[in-house]
Amino acid sequence: MKLPEVHESPEMLYRMCFASIRSKLLIAAIELKVFDHLSEPRTVEQVAESIQGHTENTMLLLNGLAACDLVSKKNGLYRNLPIAQTFLVEGSPTSLGEGLLQQAVMSERMLANLPQMVLNGSPGSVENEAGDSEAQWAQNAIWMANHERSGVAQQMAQLVAEIPEFPAFRKMLDLGGGPGIFGIAMVKRHPSMQGVVFDRGPVVAVAERVIREYTLERRMTVLAGDYNTDAIGYGYDLIWASSTLNFAQHNLDAVMKKIHSALNPGGVFINLSEGLTDEGTKPDFYVLCTLGWTMNNPMKAFDQGEIAEAMLAAGFNTVRSRTLNVGWGQMDLDIARKA
Template sequence: MAEPFENPADIIEFVRKFQDIKIILTAIELKVFTTLDTHMLTLKEISEKLDVEEDSLSRLLNALVSLDLLHKVKDKYYNSHFAKTYLNENSNEFVYSLKHYCNTFERWSDLTGIIKPDFEGNDFSEAFISAMHYRAKKTADLIPLMINRDNIRRIIDIGGGSGVFLISFLKQLPEATGVLLDLPKIIPISKKFVKNEGMEERISFIEGSYHDADFGEGYDLAILSAILHINSALENEKLIQKTYNSLNKGGKILINEFILNEDETSPKRAVLFSINMLVGTKKGRSYKYSEIESWLKNTGFGHIELKPMGNDASLIVGEK
């Protein structure tokens, strides 16, 4: 019998399909396709008809565009032929089973607790940091090769988690040292990864929130990997200013993010990730390159470059 998956990436992609499914079911519940019917409507018009706040709705609509169920022309959305025919309650061919699945999806989400009522769940922090480490490790060794590493002697990894990118830089820069900043509950997990790589003598730690902690100064490189999407635009502007102040003249900022295109409908991973941030954070979302570039320029960074990585993520590098 053939194996159902050829490699770990296959099962990750398969399991992540729950996001696509929930986006479609949410659109069914909110009657997005039915409201659009045969019309072309703006975000504001759809928001008013559904009585839904615009920011969260725009993320849902853009996600549906990325799934090819809606189309977007300038500022107007309209149903694909499939959505108009099968997902629209005004159509004689509407698939009524989907309304039933909206209810059963919620019940299935509690399957673990149904099977084991006393199940307490996994430790969120350790599971999250380990997952991020596993995902990042595949590209971590390539990132130092994508920037000019001359004169990098001291590095700060802001919200560094496992320190996977910091460790990769230090392996390629044997004279350099690093500082990893993260929350007090994360640092013990960070130290395990650092110890496993034999980097205890070269990496020190700062415990605290990157919003409030003192970064210190004198760094040649600051890493902000998978951080900006957690925050609001205003919080990111302040964080980038704080990072700028910690760098030596000529020091670099390295940002790693899923970057939205200018109409916010692709790449699919970045669009769905913005929904993920809507679910998982108070203010976070995916951002466009133009937004991040403006924060960097306003702070004083120059020589700003966008470097796609081929895994739906991109690096943005700026110099003080």
């Protein structure tokens, strides 16, 4: 019997099988606040003492984090690498730890019965299990603020400031704006533009606090409601939306027309969303991160071009689309102009 001829490497399969160890290391280190103690070089004994941990297992955890390129190890001393120092130290305005913990819990819950869901379909929405309450919405907005100001809000504000209409804008709406970081970044780029953050009641309460933190009370206000059913205001020169129109998928045409009507003549609507390509198989980040949600809920990820088509159907004169690299992968930016 001859040995089989093999022309492929199984490395990818092994890496997929053990990929969960990387995420478990990250989540454990966040929960134990390990990164808070590594802004300066520390021995394993010092770290173990700080977290009240078992010395040898603390070393194994730290070595794993070094293997994941989150910390460095040199001459027995561990220290945060720049990515961990920027995004994983608690209390930093760009700390993503709390949000990553929430996402991990949600993903684990949604995919806990993946084989059964594939065979039998979803047992029903897990939204309420995740805490669809005012307190949960407000908490999500708090960690979302750090997520947005970890680079993407600055990137989008720069792009918006470069469009030719920007200097003449007088009033903008951050639709479904959460903590309002995108709106804040754009208002700060303009010498006089006023801004409104629209979202659910408990969320705009967070946005009000964030607006005060950035001392923009005289230039920014909030408006509470559900944009599927409530008025969103009028007289805007710019409406911005980011990763929010998924909540309007059952009502997208009506919401898009509402956005069109709320703009002044010559106004601009800019939307940042995922856009699935390759028959729904790419970009890999959005295919994977929305898998559990889509299996458990009617809400799904947008296909590339879906938002642009809805913009044109609502009466926008022109739509310009482009794909951008943001902090977690590729997203589509659609810029619609009203005649």
